[in-house]
């Protein structure tokens with residue numbers, strides 16, 4: 838089953854399009870949490886970021902800062918968040934990779950963030966950093 842975003846990319850479902858090329862579509866979110874809330878979507882139908890090809894990742898990475906600048910210019914908002922959810926446990930509702938650009942015009946609008954920070958244990962941090970580095974190399 839194609840995702841709703843694939844159907845939008847194919848033109849089967851309308852959207853408020855901001856940008857499109859062969860690798861990327863950007864459009865306004867249908868349920869914005871602030872004016873200018875924009876979604877940036879690879880045309881490749883990967884479900885989560887870890888499954889995305891290097892080519893699509895490069896295309897998105899090249900475009901994101903430009904789109905952030907355009908959203909800021911159009912909304913007059915210089916504070917914003919870029920959010921990217923992976924997996925239903927991390928609040929991903931549409932299983933097709935996408936980045937949210939969310940202007941933060943004032944404290945009451947835009948993204949609210951819970952940030953349950955704790956202190957990194959030195960020994961655990963050493964093990965974890967090594968383990969991630971090994972996974973990266975492997």
Ligand code: 5GP
Pocket residue numbers: 841852853864865866867868869876921922928929930931932
């Ligand atoms: P997620 O929770 O998966 O990171 O966010 C999915 C986002 O896609 C939501 O903010 C939701 O409003 C948006 N969305 C879902 N369906 C559509 C649609 O058909 N059109 C547009 N433009 N946005 C959509």
